[in-house]
Amino acid sequence: EIVLTQSPGTLSLSPGERATLSCRASQSVLSSYLAWYQHKPGQAPRLLIYDASNRATGVPDRFSGSGSGTDFTLTLSRLEPEDFAVYYCQQYSRSPHTFGQGTKLEIK
Amino acid sequence: EVQLVESGGDLVQPGGSLRLSCAASGFTFDEYAMHWVRQAPRKGLEWVSGISWNSGTIYNVDSVKGRFTISRDNAKNSLYLQMNSLRPEDTAFYYCASSGSYYGHFDSWGQGTLVTVSS
Numbered sequence: 194e195i196v197l198t199q200s201p202g203t204l205s206l207s208p209g210e211r212a213t214l215s216c217r218a219s220q221s222v223l224s225s226y227l228a229w230y231q232h233k234p235g236q237a238p239r240l241l242i243y244d245a246s247n248r249a250t251g252v253p254d255r256f257s258g259s260g261s262g263t264d265f266t267l268t269l270s271r272l273e274p275e276d277f278a279v280y281y282c283q284q285y286s287r288s289p290h291t292f293g294q295g296t297k298l299e300i301k
Numbered sequence: 302e303v304q305l306v307e308s309g310g311d312l313v314q315p316g317g318s319l320r321l322s323c324a325a326s327g328f329t330f331d332e333y334a335m336h337w338v339r340q341a342p343r344k345g346l347e348w349v350s351g352i353s354w355n356s357g358t359i360y361n362v363d364s365v366k367g368r369f370t371i372s373r374d375n376a377k378n379s380l381y382l383q384m385n386s387l388r389p390e391d392t393a394f395y396y397c398a399s400s401g402s403y404y405g406h407f408d409s410w411g412q413g414t415l416v417t418v419s420s
Contacts, residue, residue: 228406230346237396237413238338238346243406281346285404288351288360290336295345 195220195284197293205301212269214296216282221262226286229258229267233278303327303409305397310414317387323380323397331375334403337382339393353403387418
């Protein structure tokens with residue numbers, strides 16, 4: 194099983210600031226089959242980034258993903274009020290399709 | 302518009318059974334793999350089970366093997382999760398999600414259905 198470790202656990206920032214979220218895998222994620230999701234209370238999770246760096250349809254360009262192998266990053270260039278949520282990385286290169294434990298992005 | 306609507310969540314006693322359903326619309330269901338993901342109270346997302354478009358590939362996470370069975374009916378555009386021998390630690394919101402292939406990102410999600418296992 195590929196274990197994904199996200200850091201930090203909680204990130205406190207203000208609107209307009211830049212956020213950098215990390216996801217580290219216990220072994221290489223083949224074909225960069227890694228996604229990022231945004232999850233808000235009472236809502237369905239939302240796909241943001243797939244295959245490490247591709248933005249999903251309708252996702253603003255302030256969201257970007259990068260990385261390969263075992264180290265991946267989600268960057269939010271300028272935080273908007275609606276961006277404060279929990280973010281999860283997920284690998285889908287091997288079963289089980291594991292998720293990281295999440296990073297909570299909160300308003301400072 | 303893609304829609305995934307889960308149903309079947311309920312309060313059940315430990316050792317009991319429950320069947321979750323996920324009704325799909327707005328896309329060609331039989332071309333997509335489907336998955337169940339859960340979120341326990343105050344915990345993160347956990348992938349539970351996945352099934353390929355033709356049911357040829359099925360996988361369950363270790364904690365539910367032998368207890369949960371994923372299945373689909375492409376004629377009814379529906380996904381199911383039969384849950385037996387339920388435990389308190391199975392208490393969670395259960396989401397269904399779709400992916401273009403079994404090894405694919407989850408592009409659409411339902412709103413979830415709540416399963417509570419308690420006496």
